[in-house]
Amino acid sequence: MSRWEPDARGRLEKAALDLYSERGYEQTTAAQIAERAGLTERTFFRHYADKREVLFGGSQALEQAFVDTLADTPHTAAPIDAMATTLETVAAFFLERHEHSRQRQAVIAANAELRERELIKLASLSAALTATLHRRGLKDPAATLTAEAGITVFKVGFDRWVGGNGDRPLADFLRESLKELKTVAAGG
Template identity: 85%
Template sequence: MSRWEPNARGRLEQAALDLYRERGFEQTTAAQIAERAGLTERTFFRHYADKREVLFGGSPALEQAFVDTLAATPATAAPIDAMAATLETVAAFFLERQDFARQRQAVITANAELRERELIKLASLSAALAATLRRRGVKEPAASLTAEAGIAVFKIGFERWVGDSGERTLAEFLRESLHELKLVASGE
């Protein structure tokens, strides 16, 4: 193996997904992932704390994108409108990644430990969004309710998107899910 190869993280992610699908999450080791990616186990642990994190390595960047986008929405926007604009903008984070997202979600869905990890990451994202809303002057419980609603819309829209044939964008599913939430909230 060479000392340095470009795109180590991407190669590790793809190798992990391939192995998780072939062998199952529990039966796959970090060493096997590194070997499949053409890297050393030491390189694996330089990028990821454990084999679960390969699936969640993009979480910090996604959270930052959510927070930065929400913080940049006009101060005059109502909280739910600011969240809608944020969802719309963050959907671009997933352009050209539907196949990867679909494979990743299948692995997560098949494993209780990974489903729990996904929920923890979503809870962290919700807390960061609520804190951002509070900094924008939104009082409680409106800040937490808006953040939780935004995460619910994201989760449902994302699940529908990865289950789709690929003809529609994530943004479309997010808009649809938000519209449904507004209908439920209005009692229609």
């Protein structure tokens, strides 16, 4: 094995997803992931605390993108419109990532521990969005409802997107889910 090769983190992520899909999450070790990536187990642990974090390593960056985008929307925008803009912007992070996202979701869906971790991630994201809406001057319960609605729209749209064939971007599914939510809220 060479001492250094580019994109170790990306190679570890791909190796982990492939192994989790082939063998299952529980049956895969960090050593196997490192070996598949052509790296050492020590290198694995320099990038990830454990094998679970390979799937959730981008959570902080995604949360920060949500928060920054929401904070930067014009303060004159209605809360749900600010959330819609945020969802539209964040969807760009998933361009060209359909297959990766589909594979990741399948691994998570097959394991209770990973489903729980995904729910924790979404709860953290909701809390961060609520805090951002508070800083924008929105009071509760409106701030919490807007954040939770945004997370729900994201989750429903994302699930529909990964369940599809990847021919349409995530943003389309998010717009459709938000439109459905608005229809339901209007009594339609």
